[in-house]
Amino acid sequence: MSILKNNWKITHFALLMSFLNFLFFHLPFFTFVVDKVDYKSFAGVTLIVSLVIIMLVANFFVFYLFFFLSRVVGKSLLVLFFIINAIAVYFVNTYGVIIDESMIGNVLNTNYAESSSFFSIKLIVYLILLGIVPSIFIIKAKIINVTWKKFLITSSVTLVFMLALAYANASNWLWIDKNSKTLGGLAMPWSYSVNLSLFYIHKHQKNEKEILLPNATIKDNKKSVIVLVIGESARRQNFSLYGYKKNTNPLLSKTPNLFHFDATSCATYTTAGVKCILEHTSTDELYEILPNYLYRNNVEVIWRTTNWGEPPIHIKNYQNTDALMPNCKGDGCKFDEILLSGLKEQILASTKNKILIVLHTSTSHGPSYSKKYPAQFEVFKPVCNSVELGNCSQTDLINAYDNTIVYTDYILHQLIENLKELKEYNSAMIFVSDHGESLGEKNLYMHGVPMSIAPKEQYEIPFLVWLSDSSKQLKPNKMLSQNNVFHSVLNFLGIQSPIYNEQMNIFK
Structure with missing residues (x-):
């Protein structure tokens, strides 16, 4: 004193x-x-x-x-x-x-x-x-x-x-x-x-004015629906589909017509990663993003999210957790399952033949991995329950994270089962993560390290594609990027556009 x-x-x-x-x-x-x-x-x-x-x-x-x-x-x-x-x-x-x-x-x-x-x-x-x-x-x-x-x-x-x-x-x-x-x-x-x-x-x-893309044309009247699932902090190496020793994909590994590709993210944080998934090319400019572009060109677009950090969305059917909760029932409503609530009915109620649905999840976002899934999905134990990740053993931390991948596997499987019931539609699902995640490797946790020095755990991501029996086939793709999404969605829905790039399309 x-x-x-x-x-x-x-x-x-x-x-x-x-x-x-x-x-x-x-x-x-x-x-x-x-x-x-x-x-x-x-x-x-x-x-x-x-x-x-x-x-x-x-x-x-x-x-x-x-x-x-x-x-x-x-x-x-x-x-x-x-x-x-x-x-x-x-x-x-x-x-x-x-x-x-x-x-x-x-x-x-x-x-x-x-x-x-x-x-x-x-x-x-x-x-x-x-x-x-x-x-x-x-x-x-x-x-x-x-x-x-x-x-x-x-x-x-x-x-x-x-x-x-x-x-x-x-x-x-x-x-x-x-x-x-x-x-x-x-x-x-x-x-x-x-x-x-x-x-x-x-x-x-960047946000002074959104740069509009040239007008697009719908080439046919085939009923087509594609669901783009944007994963959160899902890193490729923890998916058993990619050879991970723990069975984190028990359902998707048995799902016909499901394909997986190696991919990398444009960035290690959500806002840039989501922007890259939705834009036609990697750029610092604010071009019209996929949902806005298709909505302006007469495609039915539905955006459902439990997350945040996306570029400005200019569509009619933008539904966050608050909008989805009143019509959701069950314990799954507290988690990302809420994104599937009433989705099939919403698709069937559409008066348009071309539908894009975007589900922006939050399942694998840290630090509270163990709180991101219902209790029955705690397959790997013991788990880290602390937000101070450095205080947990790496085994416990990875167990908690792996359980979020098991839950992601379940959500994607349920989505595919719903799409299978839409007999009148050619349907497809694309799952791509916004970025990866560090789980203690090199003493790093979560994500956000600049790309110039980022470890591979933060930018190597899964890229999963499911197709209905009557829909398209895939090219023999090897390494993909988030920018493949925009052009692949245009191709699947039969959208003709001057900015379409066939080389970035994953479908035959």
């Missing part, structure tokens, strides 16, 4: 805040650096020491500037930084995430149901010890300002020192540039503050 009552010169206080920020929140940053450089060599030691100094000095300079211009604003920003830093470093330490622009997008597209699943006592401990306690000190500290002359001298010396240190490390610029995305995603508070600004700048640029 005596420390709290002391008067602090602005220079000393900014130095102390920079040191505490470094001490509390940058272990992941320097763990990454030490892992990537030869710390036993002179060059490696020089780089590490230089990064420590530059981080301390750079943060001092910014904090010093804040407090000189306004102590109230400076304190407010610093309190905000320490609280958000505490939360951010918890997720970095617990799940191995990197707070880059794509991760900011994940956070902003997270709803309450998903975010609440991350709650843990450990998170509260981080928040209190690393966020709230320092914030009390910051609020109570009395800060003595300096004259403009002293401010200008201190600022100038600091800037010259940083430039000199940067120049002295010219030989390391290439290494820093190569790893800049990861380094920037682990430097607090700049990881989220800078990337938050970049996210909104890029979002504004």
Whole structure:
């Protein structure tokens, strides 16, 4: 308490805040650096020491500037930084995430149901010890300002020192540039503050106006329905259809006319993965996506979802959990089975011959894998029940995750059985995941690692196709991508379009 009552010169206080920020929140940053450089060599030691100094000095300079211009604003920003830093470093330490622009997008597209699943006592401990306690000190500290002359001298010396240190490390610029995305995603508070600004700048640029695709034409009157199931965090290597040793596909493995292909995702997070599945080509532009395009061209389009993060959907029949729940009965309504409730009846009630249905699932989304399926699907035991995945054995964690794949197998089988009853329709189902998932490999959990450094677990995905007896045949496809979906759906439904790409179509 005596420390709290002391008067602090602005220079000393900014130095102390920079040191505490470094001490509390940058272990992941320097763990990454030490892992990537030869710390036993002179060059490696020089780089590490230089990064420590530059981080301390750079943060001092910014904090010093804040407090000189306004102590109230400076304190407010610093309190905000320490609280958000505490939360951010918890997720970095617990799940191995990197707070880059794509991760900011994940956070902003997270709803309450998903975010609440991350709650843990450990998170509260981080928040209190690393966020709230320092914030009390910051609020109570009395800060003595300096004259403009002293401010200008201190600022100038600091800037010259940083430039000199940067120049002295010219030989390391290439290494820093190569790893800049990861380094920037682990430097607090700049990881989220800078990337938050970049996210909104890029979002504004992309969403200024949806670029319409050229008009399409329906070539025939054959009754056709195709169901696109967008999986969530389903990684290919845990499907027994692909040779996984545990039988996670007991039903689909016995289903006639079901085919599986190797595939990769465009990204390791939901918003980009779903966008890629629905667009005609991988691009940063916001082109008209598949459901909007077909709906505008007189195809019946139904979107059902227990998830979020898709691009803007402009159709009549958009149904989320709240819309589906009143007509759903049974315990399965608490899970992704709700997506099948009344679906067959909705198809039969359509007055159109061409129907696209999109089911956006959430079955394998972490960290609470064990809560994503009904009790009878807990085939593999014991399971991890903690949201702090690093506290579970990898065996328990993978068991819980594998049970979500068993449940996915059941849902897809039930969907296929429903489609088989639609005798008047040529029907098909495509299941493709938005991205994969890390389950402790290389000490990484869940997903969201930048594609440039992402492990294969986060982008190798399943691509399953089922066809009714009277519908099309498949090409001898080998490796597919999410962009194959758009053109394959157009082909199956008999849609003629100037942007159709036969090479991206999986059907004969």
